[in-house]
Amino acid sequence: IPDKTKSGKRFSLDFNIECSEDALVEMSLTSLNGFFRGSGDISLKYDPKNGTQINGIYNLTYGQCTLSLETLIRKNFTLMEGSYLRFNGDPLATELNLQTYHNVNSVSIYDLDPSATSSNNVRVRCLMNINGNVADPQIAFDIDMPYGTSEEKDILASAISTEEQRNLQFMYLLAIGRFYTYDTNAMNSGLNL
Numbered sequence: 001i002p003d004k005t006k007s008g009k010r011f012s013l014d015f016n017i018e019c020s021e022d023a024l025v026e027m028s029l030t031s032l033n034g035f036f037r038g039s040g041d042i043s044l045k046y047d048p049k050n051g052t053q054i055n056g057i058y059n060l061t062y063g064q065c066t067l068s069l070e071t072l073i074r075k076n077f078t079l080m081e082g083s084y085l086r087f088n089g090d091p092l093a094t095e096l097n098l099q100t101y102h103n104v105n106s107v108s109i110y111d112l113d114p115s116a117t118s119s120n121n122v123r124v125r126c127l128m129n130i131n132g133n134v135a136d137p138q139i140a141f142d143i144d145m146p147y148g149t150s151e152e153k154d155i156l157a158s159a160i161s162t163e164e165q166r167n168l169q170f171m172y173l174l175a176i177g178r179f180y181t182y183d184t185n186a187m188n189s190g191l192n193l
Contacts, residue, residue: 012047034065054087073174077102098130104173109152111179112159122148141170
């Protein structure tokens with residue numbers, strides 16, 4: 001948009017936008033693409049001195065993003081309640097709060113603990129949270145088991161107690177569809193050297 005009109009005078013724009021779920025927000029990062037719908041009141045201003053300024057909160061109610069890592073993983077994640085975009089002036093300072101999940105419907109708890117008394121396969125959710133701002137998004141992974149027994153939840157909590165374990169199990173669930181099994185015999189024989 002040019003700063004001056006034909007007469008040479010500077011101009012500015014000032015919009016107040018009431019977004020409905022008809023508005024579609026698209027996101028594109030290196031290995032993550034998505035689309036979201038929601039609602040919110042957004043203020044959009046442009047003037048030659050300050051450039052474009054966007055303010056307001058866009059509460060997300062529906063959406064999906066796809067995590068793609070090389071040719072190994074390409075999984076869709078569904079948006080969870082409570083996600084939003086907060087516009088803080090500079091478009092690159094837009095704050096992200098996206099909480100998403102991907103279901104893995106039937107996973108053996110025995111892969112984590114062969115002594116488990118549960119005889120059922122469990123349903124787990126791979127959780128991906130995207131926070132920070134658009135210029136520097138932070139992605140964190142987690143796993144939960146909403147319908148597991150207390151024993152199953154304890155086994156999972158023990159298996160993902162560190163960030164490294166959590167990330168390993170998350171990626172293994174997405175790539176293979178099951179928990180990573182540690183070879184305890186190999187680990188024990190290594191300790192006996």
